[in-house]
């Protein structure tokens with residue numbers, strides 16, 4: 001990462017994040033989904049986004065593959081690039097939360113330290129959602145055929161196969177997708193947003 005030049009100063013925005021949230025009628029937070037490939041991050045993040053949209057809540061999903069096509073198209077999958085991938089996503093998500101959105105990020109994000117950095121950046125506005133699906137179930141689903149390729153040795157450093165996944169210890173939301181359907185998992189996330197007063201009961 002490059003050092004910030006001394007000639008760069010922070011310009012305070014004229015409209016505050018609080019004012020934007022007031023205008024929207026809900027608070028802005030980051031829902032950070034983490035879990036193995038095929039665990040259900042993209043599926044649940046989008047199901048939650050649909051529910052929020054129907055409730056008049058302004059949301060947006062930053063999804064792993066999509067971001068790697070554009071913003072992070074120059075990054076690979078070695079450890080250094082994985083760390084930079086998460087750092088950039090955290091910074092972008094932070095700006096979008098500042099803009100008043102309920103942002104969802106759907107990345108494997110296997111390392112505790114990287115997620116801790118995102119949490120530090122966002123502070124209380126960081127909500128960790130652990131999409132807890134056993135490896136055997138993910139492998140059986142294999143929606144993109146990636147496990148098959150990883151087992152065949154065609155993909156190296158695949159999380160869960162030959163690269164570690166460090167599970168969250170105390171996530172704000174813990175989803176068991178082998179026990180509950182997509183709809184139930186999405187509702188569990190929305191319930192937490194209500195409990196944390198991100199969205200109000202009256203908007204339901």
Ligand SMILES: Nc1ncnc2c1ncn2[C@@H]1O[C@H](COP(=O)(O)OP(=O)(O)O)[C@@H](O)[C@H]1O
Pocket residue numbers: 035036037038039040041042043044106141143176177178180181182185
């Ligand atoms: N309870 C559940 N929650 C989420 N996904 C589920 C569930 N049950 C089955 N699935 C299926 O598992 C797959 C998860 O894929 P995906 O969302 O792309 O995972 P990820 O984004 O974590 O790699 C989808 O095909 C989805 O339909």
Ligand SMILES: [Mg+2]
Pocket residue numbers: 041042043063064065106
């Ligand atoms: Mg996905």
